[in-house]
Amino acid sequence: LAPGVLAAAAAAASVSAPPAARAALDPTSSLTRRGMAKFVNDDVEGSIADFDLVVRGAPRMEPYMWQRGLSLYYAERYEDGAAQFRKDVAVNPNDTEEAIWAFLCDARDPNVGFDRADLMRTGPDPRRYMRAVYDLFDARDAASDAALEAVAALGPVDEFYSLLYRGLWREARGDEAGARDLLVAAAQTQYANRSGDYMAALALVHCKRRGWEVR
Numbered sequence: 001l002a003p004g005v006l007a008a009a010a011a012a013a014s015v016s017a018p019p020a021a022r023a024a025l026d027p028t029s030s031l032t033r034r035g036m037a038k039f040v041n042d043d044v045e046g047s048i049a050d051f052d053l054v055v056r057g058a059p060r061m062e063p064y065m066w067q068r069g070l071s072l073y074y075a076e077r078y079e080d081g082a083a084q085f086r087k088d089v090a091v092n093p094n095d096t097e098e099a100i101w102a103f104l105c106d107a108r109d110p111n112v113g114f115d116r117a118d119l120m121r122t123g124p125d126p127r128r129y130m131r132a133v134y135d136l137f138d139a140r141d142a143a144s145d146a147a148l149e150a151v152a153a154l155g156p157v158d159e160f161y162s163l164l165y166r167g168l169w170r171e172a173r174g175d176e177a178g179a180r181d182l183l184v185a186a187a188q189t190q191y192a193n194r195s196g197d198y199m200a201a202l203a204l205v206h207c208k209r210r211g212w213e214v215r
Helices: 005-012 019-025 026-042 046-055 059-064 066-074 079-092 094-108 128-139 142-154 158-173 176-187 188-194 198-210
Strands: none
Touching: 005 128, 019 142, 026 046, 026 198, 046 059, 046 066, 059 079, 066 079, 066 094, 066 188, 066 198, 079 094, 094 128, 128 142, 128 158, 158 176, 158 188, 158 198, 176 198, 188 198
16 A cells, blocks of 8 residues: 555546556456445445455456455454455565554454454565554554654654554554544544545544544
8 A cells, every 4th residue: 555546546547548548447447446436435335346346357456456455344354354465465575554454454353353463574664654553563562652653743644644553553452542533633634635545535434434523
């Protein structure tokens, strides 16, 4: 995952593209974009249906369907979500963010739980905030939490992701109040409201699903 993926997907889908390029996008890319749009509008189940159609029609795409993993998480299909993210890391061993989401699925899965959740080993992430996120989920200590909090001062993107993952970390541990404060704050950042980042939309979906008010 990376900042601006929703905007990038929209750009790729531009109707100004040559007919041959548009044909190349369909049906796999068009279904993926439609599923992403459904997720952004909190139609999680509808997004899964579209992502499943992608996998059915193009099985080679399954390891790359991180969007499907996120939707499965919010549908509370945690075992399926963890499996999706692990397939992604298997083909991209430097994908820190997918390893984090596999952990989050495990932590929320009543058959696994936080204490037994597994964080896969990945290569170094070029993004400073994601390195700090990984350190927190790996070390699970107050010092790593404070280090991720400090990253927020580096810029708007860093602020958003620091709030997002510190909130998700607290929810994984069962701290609902702490999670709510941080995830609502993430959804209210300037970056979340202006970037077009799919993960910014995810923060809003998260708050809606939990019944948390975002102003």
